[in-house]
Amino acid sequence: MSLRIEPLGPAIGAIVHGVSLDRPPGDALRDELLAALLKHHVLFFEDQPLTPAQQRDAAARFGTLHVHPIYPHVADVPEIIVLDTSTQNLPDNDNWHTDVTFIQTPPMGALLSARLLPPHGGDTLWAGGIAAYEALSPRVRALVDGLTAEHDMLRSFPAHRFARTPEERERWLAARDANPPVTHPVVRTHPVSGRRGLFVNEGFTARILELGPREGDAILRMLFDHLARPEFTVRWRWKTHDLAFWDNRLTLHYATADYLPHRRVMHRATILGDRPYA
Secondary structure, three states: OOEEEEEOOOOOOOOEOOOOOOOOOHHHHHHHHHHHHHHHEEEEEEEOOOHHHHHHHHHOOOEEEOOOOOOOOOEEEEEEEOOOOOOOOOOOOOOOOOOOOOOOOOEEEEEEEEEOOOOOOEEEEEHHHHHHHHHHOOOHHHOOOOOOOEEOOOOOOOOOOOOOOHHHHHHHHHHHHOOOOEEEOOEEEOOOOOEEEEEEOOOOEEOOOOOOOOHHHHHHHHHHHHHHHHHHEEEEEOOOOOEEEEEOEEEEEEEEOOOOOOOOEEEEEEOOOOOOOO
16 A cells, blocks of 8 residues: 555544555554654545454554443454444534543544434544643733643543433442543643644633632633634544544644534544643
8 A cells, every 4th residue: 555645634633545544564664654643643535444453453552442342342342442422422523622631641542433324514623732821922822831730530531421320320439539630731742843832621620729720710611712823723524434543642622512413423443641741
């Protein structure tokens, strides 16, 4: 196969041509994909009809896989979570978030596969934390450098939504007890490239530790709005069996919830990372 990378914008996003991930990538291809990921932050692969096991095996070539404490998963492949949304299970990812930042070692990346799509809508957007940080004025960068923030699982997984039945409540209580709030730097250094970027998100970032609630909330709101500026983002219109692979360390994403009453089913494999540092 002849790998070709088609950039989608100067800040983030590229399409990968000439690659099939139905078999786990060998060392050379894995390294090429990691280099492309480092440069473009999110990669899109078209026409990848992978089974859940094939998706798991492809993702496992990039690191140890995470098993989500709350989301449902494929019955015999616990590393593949199922995001099945409709009027019976309303979307909960229609905010700017970075996956699983409520643990000490948030994911380095994820592979997301489109399994069932609505006739229209259901796009996903990604935003680049490096481009957003570098676009801040020097004085604002000096302000946020060195700040730390608390990330809390319960911001995105409240009991009223995810603990409605006895079985759900038992799982939710176990997840809550196993995942107390954690602290990460507001500005993170990428462990491979050494570049710095914003590491806060609406999904899980609850407060800035060094500031009072009013000041901290104002800074977070400014950063959330800044990260969502169009020049830092890319939007992907899904086709069945498309696959996205993103660097979760310094990106955010937003799944648009504009397709109801239709159904949307996605499968995600999540690759664990390391502890963020400033």
